[in-house]
Amino acid sequence: MQILKKQDYLKIYNYMLKIRRFEERASQLYGMGHIGGFCHLYIGQEAVVVGVLMTIEKNDSVVTTYRDHGHMIARGLDPKKIMAELTGREDGYSAGKGGSMHMFSKENNFYGGHGIVGAQVPIGTGIAFSHKYNEEKNICRTYIGDGAMNNGQVFEAFNIASLWKLPVLYIIENNKYGMGTSVDRAAAGLDLFKRGEAFGIPGEKVDGMNVFKVIEAADKAGKYVREGNGPYIIEVQTYRYRGHSMSDPAKYRTKEELENYKETDPIDIVKEQILKKKFATEKEIEKINKDILDEIKNAAEFALNSKFPKDSELYTDVYI
């Protein structure tokens, strides 16, 4: 893979921090009652999506689960419009009709945002099918939570993807808990990436707290898929700092476990590297931090100033 340059390091830091700050603000707005329903935060998992982002091409497609805010930011979507969707406003990506779990941007080849565990896996496989059908060189990256890895349709999709050699890269985000149930209490066999073996899909495990390791693995896997070899699985070992959703106090795990992970915070790892390689000074980093904070503040302000959808919108977009 190509060597990462200064601007790559800064881009990585920028995106990871933007996701973190966005999610913190979303959490605050949820607490204030501006965001309703289910809201699943990505804090702790930033290295996964940003690592993959560094290997993606513009016309590649992405589809993910309901823990999607970070994925949208990484796909280049506007935080203002994401926050407007979370607050149910007309300027949101889904005009206030989708909410946290159901956001899309066709323009950015981002196909959701799916609320049903596992459902995005056959869909992502179908998007890959269309890339192949149209003889495009693009691939579809399909994210899967560890919880979905016990869901039947995932294996139906694996079988077909391998049978038809579809250009799909499956990325398992193993954050150790499917809702409140730890992986070892839900999955028989903890090497989730090996579950493709029976279908002839190669896979590997990656440290998802270290963005550089994610980039390396995603790059290799992406190339394998793009070259027409069929699907590939990477299982990224990550950790969510927050509960499953805003209403989950996460009492099923210990404080020590959380603190342990926080000691190797994925954003700190990048910051240390930037300083070590002298790609930026502490002062310059502080400036980046402040700019991001401002951007997210503005996004929240924009969202809260955006109008609620008109009543007449209730009946639009049912049919085209």
Next chain:
Amino acid sequence: MSIEILMPALSPTMTEGNLSKWLVKKGDKVKAGDLIAEIETDKATMEVEAVDEGIVLDLLYKEGDLNIPVNKVIAVLGTKDEKVETKKETTNSKLNINENEKKENKSDLKKDISIENKQNGEFITMREALRDTMAEEMRKDKNIYILGEEVAEYQGAYKVTQNLLDEFGDKRVIDTPISEHGFTGLAVGSAFKGLRPILEFMTFNFSMQAIDQIINSAAKTLYMSGGQINCPIVFRGPNGAAAQVAAQHSQDFSSWYSHCPGLKVIAPSTPYNAKGLLRSSILDNNPVIFLENEILYGLKGQVNNDKDFTIPIGKANIEQEGKDVTIVTYSIMLHKSKEAAKKIKEELNLDVEIIDLQTLRPLDTYTIINSVKKTNRLVTVEESWPFGSIGSEVANIVQREAFDYLDSPVIKVNSADVPMPYSLSLEKLYLPQVENIVKAVKEVSYIK
């Protein structure tokens, strides 16, 4: 003693077969298990084995003979010295109720179809009408592809996709594993990305495996994405009861799918409207549930051969006009309703108006209301279970929009409110029959 070899029933809905090829000739010695003929059924071409030993004394049909009824003698085995006594007309004396029943049903339907005279066009079967329409649209638009179980190399479990693989190749006519949840999600994803899949469910019973993808993904994503991502897909296949395939393989999904905003639901009743409605469905940019009926696949009717002929979605057809009672029906029950209407005319001199809904969602309430305003009496006839059925919704709309026009309560004719039984006698009891419809029409007319 000579042994008669009969045209066998090789599928649940087979009532007649075509003799494709003899694998023996007169004078050949055969023993049990030897292949003697190739028979083309409503589903496939099958080889037939001898079950007894003997010498072929006579072959009563030539290769290429069509529509030989099940249980007709097709060949005679015996010892060398025996003479052929059987005549072509001989039917098996053991002909059971089952076959009588099937024949009766089928011939009634045929009569109905043959009197259709809507457009100048050739007579073709429902399955040919469906196949031709798919092929015509596939020639126009490369984004259309077909996927499903047995659609390609096997030529379709019910032969609806026959020959499409030859013309369009395996890129566009795709056999899937038996994996409804997976391949439905895949097709939906490809439609989000701009392809236009036609997904065949071998029967709609299996769509339940995939119903999450149909409703949560296909039907809702346009709305959830604020109008950004549509899903141009046709889910098609046989729906409802076939013949004695019992509870898990005989149910009507009309009201299941019609319940859901985001889906359009179509139920054709003739080759003519199947053609026009399927084309409209393929051209539509929304997900369409296209509910065919297995028993109707073999029915012939005239079609409109214009390659751009469509019947608009959301428009009911007044199948026959009448002034006394309105029957609202769809799919196979159209034919039973017509038969009932004929009886009612003969016995009671009442003129029944029959509305064939064609589209179940969006429902053509205008045509229904106008008819009720004229006849003041309404019977709904459908194969689905009664609770929350299409008839329930029609009755609701009519009481709301035409309350003052009703001279009697609306009566619904549905299947029995139980899982479909296997036994032929119970199956008949389960399904709406002509006499049930006649009774309902009498009831709304206060005739004892």
